[in-house]
Amino acid sequence: MSEPLRRIDTDICVIGAGSGGLSVAAGAAQLGRDVVLIERGEMGGDCLNWGCVPSKALLAAGKAAQHAREAERFGVHTGEVRVDYAAVHDHIRGVIDAIAPNDSQERFEGLGCTVLREEARFTGPKSLVAGKTEVHADHFVLATGSSPLVPEIEGLEGVPFLTNETLFDLTEAPRHLLIVGGGPIGCEMAQAHRRLGCEVTVLEGGTVLGKDDPELTAVLKARLREEGVRLEENAQVARVRKEGEDLIVTATRDGEDLDVRGSHILVAVGRRTDISALDLEAAGVETNEKGVLVDAQLRTTNKRIYAIGDVNGGLQFTHVAGYQAGIVIRNMLFKVFPQKNDPHRIPHVTYTEPELASVGLTEAQAKEENVSYEVARWNYDENDRAQTERATTGFAKILIGRRGKILGASIVGDGAGELIGAWSLAIANGLKASAFTSTVMPYPTLGEVSKRAAGAYYSPRLFSGRTKRLVGVLSRFD
Structure with a gap:
């Protein structure tokens, strides 16, 4: 006979311990609400472990190397710059470790939250199961984030490739990094690795940084090319193959094939939400191809369930999740003057130089x-x-x-x-x-x-x- 589920009744259940979910959990707990926080992976989510924090730490290392090379402009002579990529990796891990206590299970349990390190699955409009625990809550907040989008490219699954979830595990510098995708992540990682001594090629199916003002992106693209980053625009990646020690990416442009040979491939073409395990249909929550449907107050089609951050299909930035967490706290707990989500006030930054x-x-x-x-x-x-x-x-x-x-x-x-x-x-x-x-x-x-x-x-x-x-x-x- 299977062991009966432990039942918890709570005010608020937050699913996802990334930046948005942690903000809701901390705010609600400090306002005296009973909070259950569920996370199936790492506390801190993508931002701390594989996103904002490690990428900016890597960019800082690249900036230090570049500024040393350019120090003669100020009359300072440093000699030849030598990059120890293993030490760069240690630097990244050190930054993550320094920030991690703020997002830790121990901290949130200290705030009064019940933390469940399990995968959640809804069983009804007001209930879910996580491991051996059944949670009944007045309100739920979906803050499950997103994961790297891996496009269907012929041969890609048969070769080793990197995403932001594996890139920062490297302890040896890529000899030649091939980046599929010329958005903010692609450009940031291109410049960082080039400054750390790697050959870098960016392959973008459209225009590099195509969502930004072209007058401004022209300045940035000129700098990247000046530093030795090869930018291949309007180059749609069609297939990938391994040849000896090399990986070869074939892109098409103007009806012709373009072959680029390198040692590593980084896929940086965007993000996708993965909400299949949540069984949202059982909760009465409607979804589309981008994620969970929400109204202006970030409520789903089940008015007891809110969705914030990447999972609701909007702008995918850590600060958006934090901003929306504040909206949800106000709308769930204060109710008097409901606040609406306003994407027009959201800034975004590409952290190149x-x-x-x-x-x-x-x-x-x-x-x-x-x-x-x-x-x-x-x-x-x-x-x-x-x-x-x-x-x-x-x-x-x-x-x-x-x-x-x-x-x-x-x-x-x-x-x-x-x-x-x-x-x-x-x-x-x-x-x-x-x-x-x-x-x-x-x-x-x-x-x-x-x-x-x-x-x-x-x-x-x-x-x-x-x-x-x-x-x-x-x-x-x-």
Whole structure:
């Protein structure tokens, strides 16, 4: 006879211990709610173990190597740069280990959560089974994230290939890394590995960084090529084969085959949600090809069940999951003024050098939505701090609507990911460009790029003939 299931009745059951699920669990527990947290894999999810944290640690190693090579620009001579890839691997693991306690089972049990390290399966609208435990909850939150999308490419399953879940296990540098996919992850890993001494080729079926403003991506692509990254655009990967010690990727472009030979293949073409094990049909939750269907308040078709982060088929960023966790906490527990998910306020950053950051509308989106706008911009080479750092490549491009309302901002250049935060603040709070022009920025800082970009919008108005005539009249009065 099988052992009977242990039953737990709780206020909130969170499925998935990645960034979004952990934020909900921590917030609800600290507000006095009973919380069950279920995770079938590693605590911290993709971001900590295979995504944001290890990738940025690898980028930091690549940046250190590159800056050492370029130190002579400042009169500093370092000699030949030698990369110990095994030590780079240890650096990555050290960063993960330093952050891991924040996401650990012990921490969340200390907050009062019941943590189940099992796979969950719904048995009804208000119940699920995880291992030998049956959980009944007033509310559930799906925060199960996503996994690497592996496309159907002839021969791929018959050769060794990497995804972000295996890339950071390497302790020896790839001789020649072939990256399938030219999105943010592909470009970040391309630059990092090139700077660490690897040959790198990126094969992209369309345009590299095709979702971003092409005026800005041109700056980044030029830097990648300058550093020796081979970018093959409009090259649709058709098949893969192994020949001796080499892997050969064949792509088609303009009806012709392009063969590229390398030692390792990294597949970086996107993410997919895997929700089959959850048996969401038993819970009355509808899904589509992207994931779980949600309304503006992030409720599924079962109003007791919410879905946040990658699993709901929206923007796939860690900070989106965190943002949506806050919405769900408010909507589940406070209820008075329901908050809606607003994807327009979400920034995104490609952490290459130069960085590429954006929030709000791009120029292409404004045209598509028939939104009236003006473009204001400011170049890095007109910023004194950028000159001192010899980081003068890049510019800010701001879209401004009627009465100075900020519609969107895109920045390519040193520290763009930090600078975009102020524009995110402005868009989230409906501020006008005058909020930047009236702010005093410390000198010399890159923050002046944002202020001067906003000022560029007002300059034609401020120094117009009409304003000059007005000043002339006013100057006659004592």
